[in-house]
Amino acid sequence: MKFLRFSDICASGQAAGKRVFIRADLNVPQDDEGNITEDTRIRASLPAIQMALGAGAAVMVTSHLGRPTEGEPRPEDSLAPVAKRLSKLLGREVPLITDWVEGGFEVKPGEVVLLENCRLNKGEKKNSPELAAKLGKLCDIFVHDAFGTAHRAEATTYGIAETAPIACAGPLLAAEMDAISKALENPRRPLVAIVGGSKVSTKLSILKTLASRVDQLIVGGGIANTFLLAAGKRIGDSLAEPEMVREAQQVMDIMKERGAEVPLPVDVVVADEVSALARANRVSVDEVGPHDRILDVGPKTSAKLAEIIAHAGTIVWNGPVGVFEIPQFAGGTKMMASAIAHSEAFSIAGGGDTLAAIAKFHIEDDVDYISTGGGAFLEVLEGKTLPAFEVLAKRA
Numbered sequence: 001m002k003f004l005r006f007s008d009i010c011a012s013g014q015a016a017g018k019r020v021f022i023r024a025d026l027n028v029p030q031d032d033e034g035n036i037t038e039d040t041r042i043r044a045s046l047p048a049i050q051m052a053l054g055a056g057a058a059v060m061v062t063s064h065l066g067r068p069t070e071g072e073p074r075p076e077d078s079l080a081p082v083a084k085r086l087s088k089l090l091g092r093e094v095p096l097i098t099d100w101v102e103g104g105f106e107v108k109p110g111e112v113v114l115l116e117n118c119r120l121n122k123g124e125k126k127n128s129p130e131l132a133a134k135l136g137k138l139c140d141i142f143v144h145d146a147f148g149t150a151h152r153a154e155a156t157t158y159g160i161a162e163t164a165p166i167a168c169a170g171p172l173l174a175a176e177m178d179a180i181s182k183a184l185e186n187p188r189r190p191l192v193a194i195v196g197g198s199k200v201s202t203k204l205s206i207l208k209t210l211a212s213r214v215d216q217l218i219v220g221g222g223i224a225n226t227f228l229l230a231a232g233k234r235i236g237d238s239l240a241e242p243e244m245v246r247e248a249q250q251v252m253d254i255m256k257e258r259g260a261e262v263p264l265p266v267d268v269v270v271a272d273e274v275s276a277l278a279r280a281n282r283v284s285v286d287e288v289g290p291h292d293r294i295l296d297v298g299p300k301t302s303a304k305l306a307e308i309i310a311h312a313g314t315i316v317w318n319g320p321v322g323v324f325e326i327p328q329f330a331g332g333t334k335m336m337a338s339a340i341a342h343s344e345a346f347s348i349a350g351g352g353d354t355l356a357a358i359a360k361f362h363i364e365d366d367v368d369y370i371s372t373g374g375g376a377f378l379e380v381l382e383g384k385t386l387p388a389f390e391v392l393a394k395r396a
């Protein structure tokens with residue numbers, strides 16, 4: 001997909017003295033007192049800001065924080081803690097500007113300001129044309145650098161991209177797109193996708209799209225349980241979606257026709273409750289009792305999956321294969337994480353809980369690309385063109 005890159009614009013000197021509006025994702029977790037508990041997203045947004053400052057631009061940055069009601073600011077909706085952290089990380093003062101939509105604030109070339117929570121502006125969510133027109137007037141160059149919102153068409157993610165004189169992708173957004181294209185458009189084969197977790201019905205549509213592209217599809221979690229049902233196995237009280245069994249069967253058929261496969265678990269870890277106190281049993285997939293819950297893949301299955309991963313050319317990972325938060329059900333996901341870490345394949349991973357698993361098993365440095373956008377990453381896997389890219393391509 002073709003789109004303008006902010007890095008090219010800066011390199012060619014076009015950003016000097018210009019007003020640059022960066023839509024970042026600074027939606028960080030906070031504790032009850034408003035302290036930032038984790039600042040990965042703020043740190044991830046620094047390259048775009050530094051690039052703009054280095055190019056001599058007058059820089060405005062905004063982001064959403066939480067889900068406030070438009071036009072009704074509460075203290076907890078404020079980006080003030082983010083401004084503080086950003087100031088510290090950049091080593092310079094970053095003033096926070098409230099009521100900024102109509103302009104009337106000053107920012108000189110070489111300076112950066114943070115514009116208060118964009119979801120407080122009336123019309124943001126619905127991408128109102130009036131708001132979009134005002135946003136476009138604030139800047140000469142719009143930079144989209146918030147992949148986490150790339151699947152939403154809001155005023156600061158879509159409307160402004162239509163009204164600003166120039167609209168381009170920031171380094172973070174461009175890197176996401178490059179990594180995803182590398183993994184899905186022209187992958188080194190075999191291409192192995194791992195789809196696990198608990199969002200069964202939303203992820204089944206992803207499986208259908210992936211089925212026509214991947215060489216092996218590893219399923220885990222609630223999805224694997226639905227596939228086991230489709231294969232005629234008993235799964236007791238496990239998380240699954242019986243009404244999706246036909247879809248699961250179709251996925252297996254599509255894959256089979258292409259000589260590809262969906263390896264199903266041969267052994268599983270079961271318990272009668274999802275709890276840290278639960279007693280876990282390893283059983284063959286044919287021995288699952290009526291009150292058992294399948295909460296992880298067993299060691300034989302893990303070894304088989306690790307083998308597949310070891311021979312992959314490209315790996316796309318979303319969703320843990322077990323309830324990895326609880327030690328007795330973490331074995332499968334841990335083994336998979338380690339197989340991905342040791343593999344020579346180009347690997348890309350995304351999803352909120354998948355990132356938690358990556359952190360838990362300390363493989364951050366061994367995954368080639370970790371996507372920051374949960375919902376956006378899933379929609380790309382589904383084969384959708386994200387609104388952010390559609391509009392940037394249109395403007396390119």
Ligand code: ADP
Nearest residue numbers: 197198199221294295319322323351352353354
């Ligand atoms: P992601 O956020 O990475 O897209 P999901 O939100 O779909 O992933 O699923 C993650 C959750 O799925 C984890 O909290 C994990 O405990 C749960 N999970 C994994 N396997 C099972 C299973 N067999 N039964 C129930 N829950 C599971």
Ligand code: MG
Nearest residue numbers: 351352353354
């Ligand atoms: Mg999740």
